[in-house]
Amino acid sequence: MENTKPARASGFPYFSALGAPSGVEEIARRTDVSVKTVMRVMQRSPLVSVDTRNRVLASMRELGWSFPSARAVxxxxxxxxxxxxxxxxxxxxxxxxxxxxxxxxxxxxxxxxxxxxxxxxxxxxxxxxxxxxxxxxxxxxxxxxxxxxxxxxxxxxxxxxxxxxxxxxxxxxxxxxxDRKAGAEAARHLLTLGHRHFGVIAGPRRYRSSIERVEGFVQVLFEAGLGPSALEVYQGSYTFESGIAGAEYLLAQRPRPTAIFACNDEMASGCYHVALRRGLAIPEDLSMVGYDDSPIAAQLSPGLTSVHLPxxxxxxxxxxxxxxxxxxxxxxxxxxxxxxxxxxxxxxxxxxxxxxxxxx
Missing domain, CATH: 3.40.50.2300 (Response regulator)
Structure with missing residues (x-):
């Protein structure tokens, strides 16, 4: 008599005509996951959490499925x-x-x-x-x-x-x-020194980190009683070139800002370049604050005051x-x-x- 028992190959359960192994629905029901997730476990996909993978493998073992554990588990x-x-x-x-x-x-x-x-x-x-x-x-x-x-x-x-x-x-x-607290600390430092006219070179608008840095800075100025006329903001892009463009724009304003906060050190270094070209001395004519405290901050002359991100x-x-x-x-x-x-x-x-x- 012909043996009609479904065959198994390489330790994997018999695959039905629909492409899913027989019993996958039972595994999914027992472990409260989707059939798709069970299939991912069988294919050793990394896009499955360890907890889910272990629950599925445990259920397979209970049903007597031969399925070797992946080392990644x-x-x-x-x-x-x-x-x-x-x-x-x-x-x-x-x-x-x-x-x-x-x-x-x-x-x-x-x-x-x-x-x-x-x-x-x-x-x-x-x-x-x-x-x-x-x-x-x-x-x-x-x-x-x-x-x-x-x-x-x-x-x-x-x-x-x-x-x-x-x-x-x-x-x-x-x-x-x-980042908001860091922007606020930069503003408090400059206020304490006596600055009352500021420029900010922000990072790209789509970066939440840039928004937080600028808003933290602005909030401190507002709490100090300074109005919109005390601040000019230039939209940069976290690059050296945008730091140059930002500094050119800010230093052309009247009254000229006595301090600039750049939302990263690369843009701050662009400001150094423009200040030198305009004959402005840092910090005598212009105070500069950067962000990240990257190696370039200590290499610039004079050394750049910068927010240190650990x-x-x-x-x-x-x-x-x-x-x-x-x-x-x-x-x-x-x-x-x-x-x-x-x-x-x-x-x-x-x-x-x-x-x-x-x-x-």
Whole structure:
């Protein structure tokens, strides 16, 4: 008599004519997940959380399915860093801090630059994760601020951590950089020195971090009783060239600002270039404050007063939160809300204005 029992191959259950293994619906029902998620577990897709993967595998074992556990279930092998940021120094600093945090874990890092202005970039990030078999993703501004990408990753079951200036997600998936407080500290420093006319070179409008830095700065001026005439804002793009353009615009205003706050150090260095060309001395004629406290801040002459973003701490917190979300206990304490506090590093680029009102 012919044996009619469904055959199994390579430890995988018999596949029905519809393309789904027989019994997948039962696994999905038992584990309260979709059939699609069960299929992803069977295909060892990285876009499934560790908890969900383990529940599905446990249910398979209960039903007697032969399905070998993937090594990634026990310990992640690769994570990805996704970015779209014009500041090369910031990206390098973050990458270095993440690699340092991963150094003792045995986990590798794959970097993915992208253009978040493209209509297909979310799909590109998804393909990147699948192509490299990534266990999770680290997102930095501006992609970290994109809710469309975060939603797509959650729906795909992909573990991620967002570095962001404000709470945008579950605290377990966020590292806060508190950019508003940093902008406020820069303004208080300049007010204390006696400045009353200011220029600000902002970053791109679509960066929430830029908005927070400027709004923190403006809020302090408002609380000090200064009106709109005390401040002029130029829209930059976090590049050296936009720093030059911003400084040219601001220094042509009347009254001329006695202090400029640039929302990153690259734009601040562009201001140095324009000040030199115009015969203005820093800080005698113009005080300068930057942001990030990157290596260039100490290399400029005079040294640039800049908001120090503790990038090393950002990388450590992001990696720790991601590995914790993947179910890998690192031994460190994972705070409910991971956050860093930027601090102003005062150098020689700021001082009291030479005159009460600069006229140029």
């Amino acid at each position: 026990q310990r992640p092998a690769l994570v990805g860093l996704v970015y779209d940021n014009p500041s090369a120094q910031y990206v390098v600093d973050v990458q270095r801090s993440v690699l340092a945090a991963l150094n003792e874990t045995g986990v590798g890092l794959v970097v993915h630059p992208c253009d978040s202005g493209r209509s297909d970039y979310v799909e590109g990030v998804r393909r990147f994760a699948l192509r490299h078999g990534l266990s999770g993703l680290l997102l930095i501004p501006r992609v970290s601020e994109d809710e469309l990408l975060a939603t797509a990753l959650r729906e795909a079951g992909c573990c991620y951590v967002r570095v962001a200036s404000i709470p945008l997600d579950d605290p377990a998936r966020t590292v806060l950089t508190r 990038v090393d701490e950002v990388g450590q917190l992001a990696v720790r939160s991601l590995l914790h979300g993947l179910g890998w206990r690192t031994g460190g304490v994972v705070a409910r809300e991971a956050a860093v506090t930027p601090r102003l590093t005062v150098r020689d680029s700021t001082r009291s204005p030479a005159v009460a009102e600069a006229t140029g």
